[in-house]
Amino acid sequence: MTKLYLVRHAHSVYTAEELTRPLSEKGRRDAVSVTERLKKEKIDVVCSSPYKRAVETVEGIARHINQEITLVEEMRERTLSSVPVGNFQEAISSVWAEPALSLEGGESNLIAQKRGVNGIFKILKEYNGKNVVIGTHGNIMVLVMNYFDETYGVEFWRELEMPDIYCLTFDDANLKSVSRI
Template sequence: MLTKLYFVRHAHSIYTADEWKRPLSDKGFLDADKVTKLLEAEKVDYVISSPYKRAIQTVEGIAKYIGKEIIIEDGFKERILSVEPVEDFDLAVQKVWHEPSFSWIGGESNQAAQTRGIHATFQILDRFEGNNIVIGTHGNIMVLIMNFFDGKYNFEFWKELSMPDIYTLEFDNGKLRDVKRLFDI
């Protein structure tokens, strides 16, 4: 039975130190409307999101369109890189990608974040088998989930993502069959 997961990396947001409440920017809201229009053609059955406001705001339009509440799933929240701001964000992310068991102080290693994301993914596949599910999420955790299935989804791939971005992962009885990019801003 085919199940499609539409992983939606959130649209552009206004930076604040509060990861949970960081909202979309004006550009982000415009792009979220584009995400909604694109997903309206996909026969979406359910919408799930990270608890972070920017992820929810990116997919709330499609939830309204299909007339269903967004299901919040902590497993799709962004990976915690560090409890303190890092000096060089790109360098800090590169290090955790090149050393999967390494974590910055108070942060998650790639291994830990990937385990969390994959656990949530398989729960969704079990619970919603045969459906089309939109998942509002974040760049790093999305690519870590994709990396579990295919190593070509790596740090270099992450750097090329747009904001927002959509990748469709198609599963047949729990096994990944196809990955397609659906959206590019």
């Protein structure tokens, strides 16, 4: 069995630049609690989206197990649009209602999901039988979970906390269970 611990990043300071957006003061405090929760899970490997807020959320567990963080480009957040959207909640609802829809310069759910799932399959292949933390983002995380179980949708995404941790247990590439940590 392989356990993937999908960690939605902690609260960040808003900037338009996705790649370098850091955690807020609250986010840094919450990242410490993420580390404490994951210390109980016998983690072998830590991967992350290349976005700073995701890396900062899981760097404590990486230090704890004395491992470097492996960046996985596929686990970055979905690009909703290349231009600011007027109503974020409405925009999210529309792309979830119509999975092939992409807003200007953005990724559709189908495209983002395919990217995220490809990243998950790469991780499953490389770290088969290990316990792997993956620092990621809410929308791509739920799109990945939705691929394996359609009950994970936009309403589930709306209920996620920041940070949040879900453990997906796989037998090879077959999802066996999901639990919140």
